[in-house]
Amino acid sequence: MSRTKLFALKHPYPRQSWNKQAVYNLYRYRMPQTSRKTFYQQKFRAKQETRRFHGEYLTERKWNSMFRHTLRGVVRMNPAIMAKDDGSSVVSGRGTGIDPKPLRMVELPKDIERRRKELKDANPQPIPFMQMTYAPLERRLDTAVYRALFASSVRQARMMCLHGKVFVNGVKMPHAGYMLNPGDMFSIDPLLVMKAIGGPERKPFKQLSTQAKSDLQKAIEEAQSKTKSSTYLKSSNKKVLAGNAAAEVDTETFTAAGVKSESTTTTTTETETEGEPTTSSSSSTDKIVTEAGGDEETSAGNKKFHLPSDWRTYLPKHPRWKIYDEWRPKRFMNLFAFIPRYLEVNHHICHAVYLRHPVARSGGAEVPNPFNDGVMQLAFNWYLRRR
Amino acid sequence: MPPRLRPSSLPSTSNVIPQSFSSSPLLPFLLPSYHIYTQTPTSSSRNFSTSKPAYRRVRFEKTEGTRNGFVDWMKKVGGRLNVPSPQDNVPVYLSYEPAPLPTRFPVAKGSDVCRKRDPGVSRKQAKRDAVDWTQVTDKARHSPFPTNASFKVHPVISTEFREQIYLRMKADRSVRRISAEVNCELERVAAVIRLKEIEKRWIEEKRPLCTEMQTRVHAMMPVSQYSTFPQHESITDLRIHSQTNNQLFLSVPESMPFNRKDAAEALGLLPADVRMPHSELIEVEKMKLDGVDVQTMVKVEMEREQREAEETKAKRERREKRLGAGKVVETERFRFRLKPANAAAVGHRYGVPAEDRKRGINKIPTRVL
Numbered sequence: 001m002s003r004t005k006l007f008a009l010k011h012p013y014p015r016q017s018w019n020k021q022a023v024y025n026l027y028r029y030r031m032p033q034t035s036r037k038t039f040y041q042q043k044f045r046a047k048q049e050t051r052r053f054h055g056e057y058l059t060e061r062k063w064n065s066m067f068r069h070t071l072r073g074v075v076r077m078n079p080a081i082m083a084k085d086d087g088s089s090v091v092s093g094r095g096t097g098i099d100p101k102p103l104r105m106v107e108l109p110k111d112i113e114r115r116r117k118e119l120k121d122a123n124p125q126p127i128p129f130m131q132m133t134y135a136p137l138e139r140r141l142d143t144a145v146y147r148a149l150f151a152s153s154v155r156q157a158r159m160m161c162l163h164g165k166v167f168v169n170g171v172k173m174p175h176a177g178y179m180l181n182p183g184d185m186f187s188i189d190p191l192l193v194m195k196a197i198g199g200p201e202r203k204p205f206k207q208l209s210t211q212a213k214s215d216l217q218k219a220i221e222e223a224q225s226k227t228k229s230s231t232y233l234k235s236s237n238k239k240v241l242a243g244n245a246a247a248e249v250d251t252e253t254f255t256a257a258g259v260k261s262e263s264t265t266t267t268t269t270e271t272e273t274e275g276e277p278t279t280s281s282s283s284s285t286d287k288i289v290t291e292a293g294g295d296e297e298t299s300a301g302n303k304k305f306h307l308p309s310d311w312r313t314y315l316p317k318h319p320r321w322k323i324y325d326e327w328r329p330k331r332f333m334n335l336f337a338f339i340p341r342y343l344e345v346n347h348h349i350c351h352a353v354y355l356r357h358p359v360a361r362s363g364g365a366e367v368p369n370p371f372n373d374g375v376m377q378l379a380f381n382w383y384l385r386r387r
Numbered sequence: 388m389p390p391r392l393r394p395s396s397l398p399s400t401s402n403v404i405p406q407s408f409s410s411s412p413l414l415p416f417l418l419p420s421y422h423i424y425t426q427t428p429t430s431s432s433r434n435f436s437t438s439k440p441a442y443r444r445v446r447f448e449k450t451e452g453t454r455n456g457f458v459d460w461m462k463k464v465g466g467r468l469n470v471p472s473p474q475d476n477v478p479v480y481l482s483y484e485p486a487p488l489p490t491r492f493p494v495a496k497g498s499d500v501c502r503k504r505d506p507g508v509s510r511k512q513a514k515r516d517a518v519d520w521t522q523v524t525d526k527a528r529h530s531p532f533p534t535n536a537s538f539k540v541h542p543v544i545s546t547e548f549r550e551q552i553y554l555r556m557k558a559d560r561s562v563r564r565i566s567a568e569v570n571c572e573l574e575r576v577a578a579v580i581r582l583k584e585i586e587k588r589w590i591e592e593k594r595p596l597c598t599e600m601q602t603r604v605h606a607m608m609p610v611s612q613y614s615t616f617p618q619h620e621s622i623t624d625l626r627i628h629s630q631t632n633n634q635l636f637l638s639v640p641e642s643m644p645f646n647r648k649d650a651a652e653a654l655g656l657l658p659a660d661v662r663m664p665h666s667e668l669i670e671v672e673k674m675k676l677d678g679v680d681v682q683t684m685v686k687v688e689m690e691r692e693q694r695e696a697e698e699t700k701a702k703r704e705r706r707e708k709r710l711g712a713g714k715v716v717e718t719e720r721f722r723f724r725l726k727p728a729n730a731a732a733v734g735h736r737y738g739v740p741a742e743d744r745k746r747g748i749n750k751i752p753t754r755v756l
Contacts, residue, residue: 009453020465024457027464027481031534073627077663083672087647128537149604168755175751182574184755185581190597199471327599329471329607335481337607338531338540341620344578345543347601349586353578361624364539370532
């Protein structure tokens with residue numbers, strides 16, 4: 001059974017999440033010690049530590065079936081050199097290749113220094129193949145969603161998949177374990193993404209003054225009571241105002257501002273019974289303000305509303321529209337804000353393309369993880385053992 | 388071994404002795420013998436255990452240094468690490484050293500060890516001066532996990548860059564050519580165009596775009612901006628074939644040349660000159676070496692492009708012809724391609740039953756078209 005406490009502080013494990021406790025655990029994480037341990041112990045510990053980070057929700061059996069001992073790598077070719085040389089110089093001489101700049105018998109120390117530098121430049125860094133041990137997991141749909149910065153943890157991404165929010169090539173894909181093929185495009189509803197990787201939700205009415213709040217409430221009531229002449233409520237919005245739980249909560253918050261809730265409930269029932277599609281959907285703010293103010297004359301006596309210019313966005317249905325302009329990143333997002341090279345992401349539309357399988361190249365691998373090459377090699381050896 | 392009596396089933400002081408007796412000094416003598424040696428009455432069923440019973444124990448014990456340490460860290464370090472809008476596109480990644488100052492006395496930027504510090508310079512300041520901060524920031528900028536030097540962040544292409552790629556596509560340039568021009572991988576260029584087309588469609592449909600999120604996400608990571616000759620990434624990455632990982636012993640005549648082509652043949656592969664993406668660049672370089680003038684080079688390249696375009700077009704037509712041979716019936720789950728069948732053939736099967744209900748067969752689709 002998987003561990004229920006994911007971000008425990010007492011026995012911290014590294015996890016793929018932007019959770020604050022996960023960040024704290026990652027911050028103080030130290031690599032497992034290898035001294036005074038048998039090779040078996042070292043391998044087991046490395047496997048434990050790395051599996052806690054990579055797909056901890058997968059059973060060992062499942063991961064074992066995904067593991068491959070062949071690791072993908074890539075070499076950068078230089079067309080200029082290839083044009084000059086057909087490769088025969090590598091095997092010429094006595095079979096080990098000709099050195100284009102052989103060492104002289106007597107060399108000045110300065111020359112040796114320069115030579116050393118040249119050699120260092122010519123010999124690129126090694127390819128960290130071992131970092132590719134968990135590369136098969138990167139093909140999974142949930143991991144790719146997390147890597148594309150569409151979710152704040154792999155588990156959240158997995159939940160999105162299972163709830164049918166993720167589409168692959170325009171087709172709903174409710175399997176988190178779907179293995180992406182090169183060229184697959186996956187997408188999520190932008191509103192969901194903004195909520196998932198965004199900061200705390202905006203509290204509607206928070207910035208409004210008491211006066212504005214009460215005015216807003218009166219405007220909404222006005223709109224609800226007058227079914228025919230209300231200019232701004234479409235039938236869909238009306239339904240939301242009448243039956244939505246969130247809308248009712250909002251009216252309750254209004255009552256705190258000094259308006260009775262009974263009147264609201266009666267008006268909502270009225271709208272439900274008389275619910276007919278309103279004629280005009282076009283609505284400008286001043287129009288409503290003047291209109292509503294005109295009706296208010298009978299009851300309150302020639303009183304104008306003090307509504308903010310963007311008051312429509314404060315309606316229960318509408319705060320979502322404000323998210324597009326007022327989006328803020330989730331806490332600690334900047335620590336994980338990177339997109340691996342095998343993905344091409346467009347956050348404007350929350351679509352991403354899986355270009356190819358991740359590869360290792362000289363000096364760097366494309367699988368993000370906090371473990372060094374030694375630990376990954378031990379983990380790789382652990383899984384290799386059973387092949 | 389005789390069956391043991393469970394302590395809870397034994398009579399205890401609470402049910403044997405009346406309340407008035409409980410403070411009597413004669414209590415030990417009033418009790419049955421086995422009670423003399425037991426503990427004074429406890430509510431525990433496990434009389435020999437010193438730890439609290441399960442129902443008394445706190446579910447998650449509060450210990451010093453775990454939760455409190457976390458709260459302290461959030462106050463001291465957490466705020467420093469959380470930078471929602473970094474300045475000048477310099478990302479802030481996790482750094483394990485709260486104060487990255489050397490513990491030993493510093494070595495100066497040159498090779499000389501500086502043991503003496505200038506008068507008027509504090510020890511801390513001297514240490515701070517000795518750190519190569521450009522190197523430190525550069526390292527921090529590209530490695531989100533300081534313990535893993537092998538994972539480096541590669542910049543993503545900016546929104547303007549994407550727009551430029553899309554404009555080049557609109558100017559009827561091939562993906563291959565755009566890729567060579569802007570130094571992006573072939574797949575990336577194709578993907579950018581696909582995504583950009585959806586974006587344009589959304590704009591037409593007046594669907595809102597998450598522009599704010601896009602800008603803020605890009606502000607948090609390294610971004611490669613568009614320039615006249617952008618250098619984004621290597622476009623000639625050759626995939627290492629698994630066949631080349633094994634050693635191969637081959638006797639070769641000393642007098643004969645042995646080049647890449649021969650090596651590929653020995654391994655049973657195509658030579659790297661062909662397998663490499665953008666292999667046409669080799670031809671261009673060869674022409675450069677031969678001293679061919681630019682006009683001829685452009686002409687040759689144009690011819691090659693045209694030839695390739697024709698080839699791909701013919702290939703696509705052939706494919707469409709093959710796929711559209713019969714009637715196509717689209718259902719929710721399947722795309723039936725109906726072909727005229729010869730039912731009279733002996734042993735012919737009309738169809739294969741779906742196996743996805745069988746045990747051990749994976750129901751997760753392997754590809755989505």
